[in-house]
Amino acid sequence: MKNTNYDEYENPGVTVDLVIFTVSEDALKAMMVRRAEAPYPGAWSLPGGFIKLGESLEEAALRVLKEKTGVDNVYLEQLYTFGQPERDPRARVITVAYFALIPWKQLEQPESNKIADLIWNPVDQLPELAFDHEEILKFAVRRLRTKVSYSNIVYGLMPKSFRLSELQRMYEIIINGSLDKRNFRKRMLATGLLRETGKKDINGAHRPAKLYQFKKMEITYFN
Amino acid sequence: MKNTNYDEYENPGVTVDLVIFTVSEDALKAMMVRRAEAPYPGAWSLPGGFIKLGESLEEAALRVLKEKTGVDNVYLEQLYTFGQPERDPRARVITVAYFALIPWKQLEQPESNKIADLIWNPVDQLPELAFDHEEILKFAVRRLRTKVSYSNIVYGLMPKSFRLSELQRMYEIIINGSLDKRNFRKRMLATGLLRETGKKDINGAHRPAKLYQFKKMEITYFN
């Protein structure tokens, strides 16, 4: 099936590719894996793989996610399907792109760092990427940034409980701008999506912060 | 894209399916075609077809659109990709769904009605549909209804020039609710997306209406 001489009646390959986001060191980052083989040997790329005939697209995405991160049960959303005929130089391959959000804390476990040739790269300083993966990644970043402004999607990047200042910081990192503390807190508490845990975070030489958590781990749209 | 050995995996079929919307007789309608062959012989379904190896997904969608409606150069957007393993009883088939908007006037031309076994069906009174096409159609309706409220996407359903009352009616049909005339006009004119044509529509026993058109046929987001 290495023909570039396309047969009209042959089926294309179908893959899933994942844009896996996390936030660490005050930056929005995405996972990249180094390709071992041709094409683009040695280049960075998004994690992905061919779908198997018995699995749904989402199952394929979850499988890849689990393989690369060791996690499961995180926010996952279908992004877009990319199918330009020449996007893979070997053969016709259509890819269904997904994006996932993982709190950094869930990735600090030893097992998740076992895989070599895997990096978490700030989305605003990209290396050269294989295939059309730069386009896919930028598409995902745009979608995430848009969605942050009218939903509570950031819950997918937060640890189970957090200070309001940490939540604000998360918004600021993603939208790449600063927010007013008092207005931010008012709005967040007004959504009714947060619950005080009753615990406090004693963290340094300052007043301890109340810890909050999301009532339900579900995306909710404002407005 | 870990696997380079394509032969380990049998490729699924890949189709595009289209939800083609229009508005006539005060109702939002979608195109349905009667299936001739198994599976679901005789059942209504969304227009669609297998993608060819040399064409992009959007080209495939445009091809199907042209075949069924005779039109081209209308609003077309990728909706979602549906890939449950059992969605087609014969074999694994993944479908990339698109939705299109066509002004009813463009469909009144004789050629577009040549195709037998094709209906424009109100989206709130669906017949039984083949495959998972009901799910796809409902997904499209939801997307259209949402998008109408924060963009000028309705331009895709309007004729070249129109009265403001016709534009308002279009919104009302799609969102399935009524709008205040004065607020509607204020908001629409405030967007700056409309231009007076200078012409008037003399239509019946009443004051003639100014005719407007969209400055550019492009989707623009409010807010």
Place this chain on the structure above:
DNA sequence: CCAAAAGTGTTATTGATACACCCATGC
């Protein structure tokens, strides 16, 4: 002159923004 749709402003309410000081703790 009657019927039918076009056209037009003001007020009230709501939501968004701007802005500065005191609090509780560790060292």
Place this chain on the structure above:
DNA sequence: GCATGGGTGTATCAATAACACTTTTGG
């Protein structure tokens, strides 16, 4: 007692929502 981040309220401005009458035409 001082440095550090936590926590709080009010006033202004902008956007949205509610609401009813006059105008222009054809018949």
